[in-house]
Every structure is written in C-alpha cells, then in structure tokens.
Amino acid sequence: MRKSSSIAIFAIELMMAAPSEAEEPIPDYSASLTAYNAGDYRTALESWHSLAEQGYAAAQCNLGYIYEQGFGVSQDYTEAMRWYEAAADQGHARAQAFLGQMYEKGMGVPQDHLEALRWYTVAARQSHAWSQSKLGDMYKSGQGVPKDFVLAHMWFNIASAIGDPMASFRRVEVEKSMTPAQIAEAKERARVCMSSGYFDCKMPGQSTP
Incomplete structure (x- = not known):
C-alpha cells in the first residue's frame, strides 16, 4: 500500500504512540511495535485493531496513524479520524495532536483552523x-x-x-x-x-x- 504524500508530522520523535505511565499496561504491545518497525504492518495492524477495540488509547492512536498513512491498508482518512477521536477522547495527547493536523490540513474533514487550534491547545496543556x-x-x-x-x-x-x-x-x-x-x-x-x-x-x- 502507498504512503501518504503528506509530511510525517512527528519526524523528531517516535511515531508510534507508547502507553503513558497513567495508562494500564497493554498486552503484547512490544511485539506489535517490533512488527511495525520491521515493516510488518499487517501484523501490527491486526494487533492494534484488537487492542483498539478493547479501548487502549495508544493502540487507537497507532491504528489511526496506520490508516492515515496507508501502511498495510488503503489510506483512509475517515477511519484514521475515527481512531484518533477515540484516543483523543481518552486524553491521549499524541492523538489530540494528530487530530489537530487533520483539521489544519483538511484531511478527512473540512479544513478548520479553529478546531485545529483547539486540539493543539488540549495536547499542549x-x-x-x-x-x-x-x-x-x-x-x-x-x-x-x-x-x-x-x-x-x-x-x-x-x-x-x-x-x-x-x-x-x-x-x-x-x-x-x-x-x-x-x-x-x-x-x-x-x-x-x-x-x-x-x-x-x-x-x-x-x-x-
């Protein structure tokens, strides 16, 4: 599958979201991250989809990123937004930042700088x-x-x-x-x-x- 032509927004930090200290431990998270880093997006996708459905915010954020970029799946901004929003609603800062960019760039949603500002502010705090x-x-x-x-x-x-x-x-x-x-x-x-x-x-x- 092709990658997004958009510039990756977190070039200065690890793209995949790790659980924060406040989150409960995620089962088999290390294995799925290893698969992603090795380019085995299908394995990472399956693992994170299962974890995301169980409500793990870091996995939801990662799943959103996979759909946004088109890693191992057809690029789908709507699906990316769905998972970013699920993680952001749980207070996941990186997902909130991704939502900010989606609104700023008009990716899967109408371009809305005020909404982008709101999400960037929530994450900044x-x-x-x-x-x-x-x-x-x-x-x-x-x-x-x-x-x-x-x-x-x-x-x-x-x-x-x-x-x-x-x-x-x-x-x-x-x-x-x-x-x-x-x-x-x-x-x-x-x-x-x-x-x-x-x-x-x-x-x-x-x-x-």
Whole structure:
C-alpha cells in the first residue's frame, strides 16, 4: 500500500504512540511495535485493531496513524479520524495532536483552523512539545487566531524547553520580526504559561488560547 504524500508530522520523535505511565499496561504491545518497525504492518495492524477495540488509547492512536498513512491498508482518512477521536477522547495527547493536523490540513474533514487550534491547545496543556510548536506556527501565520509574534515566540520557547529541537529555530526566525521589548515580553509570557501548567498562556485581555 502507498504512503501518504503528506509530511510525517512527528519526524523528531517516535511515531508510534507508547502507553503513558497513567495508562494500564497493554498486552503484547512490544511485539506489535517490533512488527511495525520491521515493516510488518499487517501484523501490527491486526494487533492494534484488537487492542483498539478493547479501548487502549495508544493502540487507537497507532491504528489511526496506520490508516492515515496507508501502511498495510488503503489510506483512509475517515477511519484514521475515527481512531484518533477515540484516543483523543481518552486524553491521549499524541492523538489530540494528530487530530489537530487533520483539521489544519483538511484531511478527512473540512479544513478548520479553529478546531485545529483547539486540539493543539488540549495536547499542549499536556506538555506535548510538538503541539506547542504548532501553536507557535499558528500565531506566527495568523491561522485561526490573530497574528501575534509574542505568543508565537512564547510557544516556540516553551516547546524548545521541553523537547522540540526545531522549535528553537522557529523562535529565532520569528525574533527577526520582533522588537527587543516584544522578545522580553514573550519570554515573560513563557515563564507565566509554564508555571501555570500551560493554562495562563494568553495576553492580558485576550480570549483565545
């Protein structure tokens, strides 16, 4: 089966979702991940489909990714959305991030930047660095929100601090359009945002995330 022509969004981290410490252990998860990494998508698909039907969020997220990319199956954005939503509804941050991209790109759903922003924000509040960086991109370009270089810098700074190596380059790039006072303000907003557990992350008087 063919792979999606879209760029893989998690190139800087392991694509397949592993169970978080909060999740109950998943039976035979290591074997299915080994099969996936070896290119045996059919075996991984069968295992994750069974686990996903039992409600394991990490397996649901992985299954969604397999359908999104067309690994071992016909590419099917609708099926991908179904499994991402199932995992996201359980609080799985990576699935929430994938949903954000599906809405941002209009993959299987009408393009909706506000919905993309919502899902990226939910994942960002769980310390998901890539989603935090995506919020920076949205503020930098003005997708779904007014263009705001201070908030873009803030999210790039946070994402860089917790593990997205590309975020630092994006932060440097946006600084080229900012004054020293704006950069200082962005750094202070990043400090406040992180200390609040990613909930106080907007400008004073601003209603958007």
